[in-house]
Amino acid sequence: MHYQGTIYRPPSEANSILLQVTTGCSHNKCNFCGMYKGQRFTITPDEIIFADIDYAVRHFPHARRLFLCDGDALVLPQSKLVTLLERIKSRLPQVTRVGIYANSKSLQSKTVEELQVLQQLGLGIAYMGLESGDDLTLAGMNKGATSTEMIEMGRKTKATGIRLSVTVLLGIAGAERSETHAVETGRVLSAMDPDFVGVLSLMIEPGTLLHAEYQAGRFAMPEPLAILRELRTIIATTELTAGLFHANHASNYLPIRAKLPEEKTATLALIDQALAGNLALKPEFLRAL
Incomplete structure (x- = not known):
């Protein structure tokens, strides 16, 4: 390959063909993200992609999932995506789901009909980084979209039959807007009604604009218990029709995996135990991105 x-790929794509x-991310302007800094966004030529598909045919004959890297592959022209998915379906018929990262801008560039075509060709799940439902936080972190736009694009995705996985970041609003961030994130998640929610806790990366703000004293990172309270508020204010809520990423202080709405009460009780000091939080040296 x-x-x-x-x-980079989502944790749930650990066993997928990558x-x-x-290369890189089409937006690449988020203040907190250092994943693709210094990397120019490029589109891989068809001949290389097709050679990699042929490689996968020989070496991964039993893999049932495939993930399209990098940061926002949905930004590709519709004709290229159609050709690509047709090739995967033809050469890798055992693949039952293709996944992709998507942001608000790339989703806006596709019509509902175009997304439906991609879904019919095997695109089964889109991973969308919401980070926060708070518009001031989104603007401050240069996400390039408002909460209203995020809701619209999330609903648009679900309407096509593509499953929606939304990522949020605890701590991203800093100490000052922590509670607002949590409440607004619950509001937006409820409006989007994703199939999956993935929660990570902010770890400030050197080399990012947010790190410079932090060093200059203009961004105050919430304390661990405040981050845990954010998690509790988000879960308490999120109403999903039927979704999986994951907060078991290595960056989180308390691993959570719950079905919503049926396991909401038990999950909130678990967090309350941790807030009361009856459950140990993950030590800093074990946290990682």
């Missing part, structure tokens, strides 16, 4: 730079169709 041909790979350029560091390859097919790099772009």
Whole structure:
């Protein structure tokens, strides 16, 4: 397989074929993210992609999932995505789900009909980074979209039959807007009604604009218990029709995996135990991105 730079994929794609169709991120302006800094966004030529698909045919004959890397492959022209998915369906018929990162801008660039075509060709799940439902936090972190736009694009995705996985970041609003961030994030998640919610806790990366703000004293990181309270508020204010809520990423202080709405009460009780000091939080040295 041909790979350029560091390859990132969602935790749920750990056993998937990783097919790099772009390099870097088409937005690449988020103040907190250092994943693709210094990496120019490029589109992988068809001949390389097709060679990698042929490689996967020989070496991963039993893999049932495939993930299109990098940061926002949905930004590819519709014709290229159609050709790519048709090739995967033809050469890797055992693959039952193709996943992709998507942001608000790339989702806006596709019509509902175009997304439905991609879904019919095997695109089964889109991973969308919400980070926060608070518009001031979104603007401050240069996400490039408002909460209203995020809701619209999330609903648009679900309407096509593509499953929606939304990521949020605890601590991203800093200490000052911690509670607002949590309440507004619950509001937006409820409006989007995703199939999956993935929660990470902010870890400030050197080299990012947020790190410079932190060093200059203009961004105050919430304390661990405040981050845990954010998690509790988000869960308490999120109403899902039927979704999985994951907060078991290595960055989190308390691993949570719950079905909502049926396990909400038990999950809130578990968090309350931790807030009361009856459950140990993950020590800092074990946290990681």
